Amino acid sequence: MTSAPSNLSHRASRGAAVTAGGLWMRTLLQLVSTMVLARLLEPADFGLVAMIMAIVGVADLVRDFGLTGAILQARDLTTRQWSGLLWFSAALGAGLMVAVAACAPLIAALYGEDRLVILTLAIAPTLLLNGIAMPMQAAVQRQLRFGTLAMIDIASMAAGVVLSVVAALLGWGVWSLVVLAGAGQIYRLVALWIAAKPRWGVPRIGRDIRPFVSTGGSIFGVQLLNYAARNLDNVIIGQQLGSAALGQYSRAYSLFLLPQQQLTAPLGRVALPVLSRLQDDAERYRRYVRGAFTVIGYLALTAYAVAAAVAHPLMLVLLGPGWDAAADVFALLAIAGVAQAVGNVQGWMYISLGRAHRQFVYYLITRPLVIASFFVGIWWNGMNGLALLYGLVTVVLLVPGFIVAIHGTFVRGWTDIAVPLARPALVAAGAFGAAAGITMVVSSWPAILQVVAGALGGLAVLAVAWLVPAVRRDYRMMFDFVRQARRPAAGTGSDEAPAPTGDLPTDAEAAQLGADEISAGELEGMLREEDDRRRSRR
Numbered sequence: 001m002t003s004a005p006s007n008l009s010h011r012a013s014r015g016a017a018v019t020a021g022g023l024w025m026r027t028l029l030q031l032v033s034t035m036v037l038a039r040l041l042e043p044a045d046f047g048l049v050a051m052i053m054a055i056v057g058v059a060d061l062v063r064d065f066g067l068t069g070a071i072l073q074a075r076d077l078t079t080r081q082w083s084g085l086l087w088f089s090a091a092l093g094a095g096l097m098v099a100v101a102a103c104a105p106l107i108a109a110l111y112g113e114d115r116l117v118i119l120t121l122a123i124a125p126t127l128l129l130n131g132i133a134m135p136m137q138a139a140v141q142r143q144l145r146f147g148t149l150a151m152i153d154i155a156s157m158a159a160g161v162v163l164s165v166v167a168a169l170l171g172w173g174v175w176s177l178v179v180l181a182g183a184g185q186i187y188r189l190v191a192l193w194i195a196a197k198p199r200w201g202v203p204r205i206g207r208d209i210r211p212f213v214s215t216g217g218s219i220f221g222v223q224l225l226n227y228a229a230r231n232l233d234n235v236i237i238g239q240q241l242g243s244a245a246l247g248q249y250s251r252a253y254s255l256f257l258l259p260q261q262q263l264t265a266p267l268g269r270v271a272l273p274v275l276s277r278l279q280d281d282a283e284r285y286r287r288y289v290r291g292a293f294t295v296i297g298y299l300a301l302t303a304y305a306v307a308a309a310v311a312h313p314l315m316l317v318l319l320g321p322g323w324d325a326a327a328d329v330f331a332l333l334a335i336a337g338v339a340q341a342v343g344n345v346q347g348w349m350y351i352s353l354g355r356a357h358r359q360f361v362y363y364l365i366t367r368p369l370v371i372a373s374f375f376v377g378i379w380w381n382g383m384n385g386l387a388l389l390y391g392l393v394t395v396v397l398l399v400p401g402f403i404v405a406i407h408g409t410f411v412r413g414w415t416d417i418a419v420p421l422a423r424p425a426l427v428a429a430g431a432f433g434a435a436a437g438i439t440m441v442v443s444s445w446p447a448i449l450q451v452v453a454g455a456l457g458g459l460a461v462l463a464v465a466w467l468v469p470a471v472r473r474d475y476r477m478m479f480d481f482v483r484q485a486r487r488p489a490a491g492t493g494s495d496e497a498p499a500p501t502g503d504l505p506t507d508a509e510a511a512q513l514g515a516d517e518i519s520a521g522e523l524e525g526m527l528r529e530e531d532d533r534r535r536s537r538r
Helices: 005-040 043-064 067-073 079-102 104-111 116-123 126-142 146-169 175-196 207-241 243-256 258-262 264-277 282-309 311-319 324-352 356-396 398-406 413-441 447-465 469-486 520-537
Strands: none
Touching: 005 146, 005 175, 005 243, 005 258, 005 311, 043 079, 043 104, 043 116, 043 126, 043 175, 043 207, 043 243, 079 104, 079 116, 079 126, 104 116, 104 207, 116 175, 126 146, 126 175, 146 175, 207 243, 207 356, 243 258, 243 311, 243 324, 243 356, 258 282, 258 324, 264 282, 264 324, 282 311, 282 324, 282 413, 282 447, 282 469, 311 324, 311 447, 324 356, 324 398, 356 398, 398 413, 413 447, 413 469
């Protein structure tokens, strides 16, 4: 059964919009929990959990072992391979849970904090929960059922937030943060089990999963190096400056991640499986990459620019008094946020084009440079020095990173990367200047009004940029995408997604999913229509 091109465009746009909307709602819940818990708990409570998560996070990367990316990148996946991956992931999660629990006294000794022993024992079971859930999430994502994942994201975060706030009100202290971590994971596992309906089969881990382990191993190596480059700062600050300082830093870091969670996370969830299907179609692949850079440029870069400009009143609104150090760190981390938002596209290209081994080698060389900046930064100027050097080094490494990523491929650095980012970067710079200037002028106003005034100044720059024809074309592309997502789908039946199956579908089967699911062909119908509209405007 075929659909009209406009209907295909609507379905592709709506699928991506549902994904973004789900993660935005999840981020809103996270923001609410941060605002409430920051007023109910002490900075040291956040610091204690951040100390543990910096270590447990490494184990969680080992638990995943890059298999999520390997499953998404694979063209075909048999029922036998699917069963083997389920058992392999669960066994890995169980083993790492035991290992982390056994290391609880060592983690406490590292930081000189005895309370970490019991907290580590309580958090360790999340590794088993994630080990069971990971293949099921990859299955749902591979089936391109983004609406289902969005609902699971929202509900799991809501469960954790509600229960953690209740626990904090009851006086549980740091244990309310353990509830936040655990309750959402339990709900997520149950929901994914219902959605994926996994067929485990007899316990076995055969040779037929070796290609996934091999590809996943390289992806895991990249993830481990990237994790170290993004999380050893927590270990260093906690060990050098203590739990109170780490609590300030961890809250700033958590808020700094929000723009990425709102934008690049939903884009990545859609982009990775779609780009993997377009790896043999150079023009369509390049068109998708250019569109992704345009959206990231205007939204993520501008968001970080304005947030950095209003950092101090913003932290006062979100966290309350007593978090001044977090405001300084947040403003400096915005530099790294810009680099990470743009650099995430590198990972999409490496994995979707089957070049994970190349990425691993590159990260072996460059991630130690980022880690070295932590030590130099904290020696130079404490937390602020660490945050500043982290951002600057990450920005500088973007250039060689993209050169290595696209070398020998059909992606072109100037037309596909530099040009789509140039105009958004200029607009973001103007938005930062306007927001910072206005915030200084109204510095005597209440904090919430300073934030609003600064944000309106940044938005004013975006509005003025409309007068530039090239920028106007970029805006129209994004507005058209939103309109397509809102347009009723003519000639379709129910909006309900199809019932999930226990096996991962082949590419052909996935293309036959229900009306609210995206296929690569539908996405390309949208992109072709957009190109036609641009040509007609010219």
